[in-house]
Amino acid sequence: MHIANVPIRGRLILAPMAGVTDRAFRQICREQGAALTVTEMVSAKALHFGDKKTPRLLALGAGEHPAAAQIFGSEPETMAEGAVRAREISGCDIIDINMGCPAPKIVNNGDGSALMRDIKKAEAVLRAVRAAVDCPVTVKFRRGWDEKSVNCVEFAQMCEQAGADLIAVHGRTRAQQYEGKADWDAIAQVKRAVHIPVAANGDVFTPEDAAEILSYTGADFAMIGRGALGNPWLFARANALLETGSVPPEPSFLERVDTAVRQIELAMDDKGERVALLEARKHVNWYLKGVPGLKEFKKRVSTLTTMDELYALAQQLRALAD
Template structure:
């Protein structure tokens, strides 16, 4: 797979998710077969105003290439300058522009999915960013603002003409947020309308869904978001299914818990134990999503404060669930 000058070793991409796809989680997903990872979205205004916390979100892991840095905003000049800073700070191989985030605090400021309501401004943003950096620029967007304004095909053509090297399409409108079914036919229409690579996004929870969405959309790549939470193996299992037609099983529960612990250890090394343990409350619970009868453990996970507590809890979990 080729995006501009960047070659990918596979077709599966880890979607950017605010507060989720930090360096630790991206590293684990890369180790399990994600061909491309994308940072959490960062504000170009924050970058331009030299906010001290923002650059940390752009830090890539050792050997995390190819990788994209995702930026958001709606002012062409600020987006261009922010893209230059993001590229310099991270050493990323691509810049991804968020034009799909439905969160009120993002869209309400004219950023994210709000740009789908102003394609002319979106075009100026893409052109400005593409001219500002010497790496491929990609764009992630949705079907449209709501059911009455679905402009995904026109928006995709505009993005290509403005200089986008690839597109990622989430098959829902901004109004849907993450509810209802993703419209894979809309993604197919985008793929047929442009000549650049297209990543399909939405309702990919199992390896078999990768085959289904590729078949339904004709897309070049699959971008996996929530389906990867607590399940980085979705990438290697889907890769195997694509290559051989056979989907390997999930690893034993003990191995899955060990991976959860390792992810939190990496997070602690990158951002400190206190922050990592607060975030562990969500991440570790995600690793238990396929296992029933662990309600008491899930409650305890939400009170974790130290790595030592996580180590003890992990051993208890492995003793409780012994599936070989």
């Protein structure tokens, strides 16, 4: 598989998720078979004004290729500059444009999925970015703004004509946020309407979901987001299903605990102990999700302030498996 001239050795992509897909989590997912990873979204305006925190979000891991840097904004010139800066800072192989984020603080500024309400502006943004960088450019968007304005097919065709090398379609409208069911039929309609690669996104929580969304929509790639939270093994297990027709067993409880600890260690190397432990509160609980009898342990995760406390908690969790 290829995105323009960039080879992608697999059909599963880790979706960009703000506050989640940092370098540590992306490394864990790549080790489990994610063929392409994407940074957290970064503001083109922040890059323009030289925000000191933004470059950290764009830092790729050692050997993290192919990888994409995702930018958001709605001013063509600023987005073009942001794309150039993001590529310079990260060394990424692909620039991805966010035209799908539903968060109020994003859409209220005319960014993210708000661009689906103004196709001409979205086209201007895409053409400006396309002209500014010498690498593949991809676009992530949604089914539409709401049920009265489902325009993903028209939007996809615009993206193709404006020079996008791949489009990723989330099968929900902006109004749905992350509720309800993703509309895979809409993604299939998009796939039939364009000639560039399509990544299908929405409701991929199991290996079977990954295989089904690819088969049902005809998409070239499956993009996995929330299904990978605390479950990076989804990539390895889905890849196995696609390649062999059988699904490996789920990871053991010990493997869940050990991987959670390792991810926080990787995050600490990047962000320091304080920030890594604050973020560990959500990540560790995601790793423990679905395991019965851990209510008190999950409460304790929210009080962690040092790695020593995390190690002690992990040791107690491991003892439960003995």
